[in-house]
Amino acid sequence: MKTKLGFKYTTGKIILSQIDQLAHQQEEKTKGIRKEFAQKWCKERCNESERYRYDRIRFFAQFSSYLCDLGIPSYIPKLPRYPKNTFVPYIYSQKEVHALFKAADELRSVKRNMNSCLICMPALVRLLYCTGIRIGEALAITDEDVNLEENYLQVKDSKNGKERIIPISTSLVVVCKEYKLYRDQLPIKNKSEYFFVNINGNKCGQGVRSWFKKCLNKAAIYHTGNNHGPRIHDLRHTFAVTSLASMAEAGVDLYASLPILSNYLGHGSIGATNHYVRLTANMYPDLIRDVDMTCLNVFPKYNNYEAN
Template sequence: MSILRQAAIDYFAIRRALGFKLMRAEKLLEQFVSFVEQQGDNRITTEAAVAWATLPRSGQTWSYARLSVVRRFASYMRSTDPATEVPPTHILVQKKGRATPFLYSPADLSALINATRSYRCPDRGTTLRMLIGLLSVTGMRIGEAIRLNLEDFDSGNGILTIANTKFGKTREVPLHPTTTTAVSAYLERPHQPIRRKGTRALFLSTIGTRLSYNCVQQTFRRLTAASGLKSRTTSCRPRIHDLRHTFAVATILDGYRDGNEPGNRIALLSTYLGHVDPASTYWYLSAAPELLALANVRLERDLGGAA
């Protein structure tokens, strides 16, 4: 085993001990190490890092992401090998900002649900409807949903336990009684796939295995096309992650409509979504025109009262 490859193993062992998952980063770094080894080298250079990051079919944003993985590893390597070159931050600068959330209307969600009924395999459509529905009413991340196991659903108390989340934490998500009933009915449905040995997944594929993240993403893109949902701008297109944004916005909107103080919901919503910092929750709320309009009305009312 090369020195570089062993260093990569040690690097990920340290970072995982700190709570990071890094599955995609590990895959990319393994590819980079193989690339360097094929070049007959055993150390990181800026030239090699850029050459690998900009390989064919690596768009500008993806090249930036690939180089960022190498840069972090190179910084680690530099502490023990001064000859290691850390790629400068001004190379392959990412110009694209964050995507604008696609906030789904009730009609949009109905169109998505109806599109699942077109599958030849009825159980596939049933699973997709349950998955989309659960994401819509809980704001879970898609990765959290497909990692759910049977034992994570407590039908008696109406609670989902989401373990080993994005930041290595575990949280409990209370469910509305109607959602608890729907999940129970899904698990008890007739003619479901035969569960593969050792598979405890709550959501099953048609062959009895856990759903794949990439397959779910591809399927969702086909569903949005079939349901007639179109991109609103070049940076605002229907994504499965935006079901989470929609849930967050709807929660705060309900606070305004009920006449309550919506700001009091931020901390609760942040905990429910599994954010480590409420600032992340505020980002979820920043792109909703209706929410901004209601906030403006509340501000004008309060200022008028003060005058």
């Protein structure tokens, strides 16, 4: 049902399989889910993070609820308290962004490597910053998805399975045209449909992150520790925060603009985009001083009730 509705549901499939295995081990015979079985599944496990345990129980509760909807009485466990998200993304300053651009332009390879993604780095870094798309989405873009005449990208392989069209600036179009010009002059062995390719013509992969780390070192942007980056994905966070700051500076109502930014970023809900309002408020307090800070949590939380 989930996949037919358009969800990838990758983690859900794995957890449902684990529920099935446990039911087989416990020799469950009842048609629905018993309270004792649910309690066994919900027990804390060694070396398990709070977030993963929450997800385990959440998928279990969803499955039980689904069975109840089918007329099969099942026990729905209560969700534990949602783990606090203490993660704060790294937001690049304008000075750091320009330093990254310069570093990407000055990258050089010290040895011959036909799998190197070096050629695409200057254009890729600029595209990530200027559009806010995910790195996976950018690397999945094909030549057909890039329209440099009407200035837009088409994102098909999205995290939430939602296709979307993203308008791009004239300056970014110039960068993409220059990259494509040089890319098409390479003696590529394997012709690929992908826009960003390595020297062999294959789709770029994990090598992009290695080159980005070199960009960070050349730009003198150092790791802050505790998994706080900076990372290549933080270019997306930077795009979101700077976009909200620009709209606030232009006098645009932020909450009226949230649905637009949410669709642009490909978020599954406006609540996910709402997180950037708080980040923008912390970074640019003078810009959005007129925003009612008590409304930062206007989106309702999901309530779950334990029932027999």
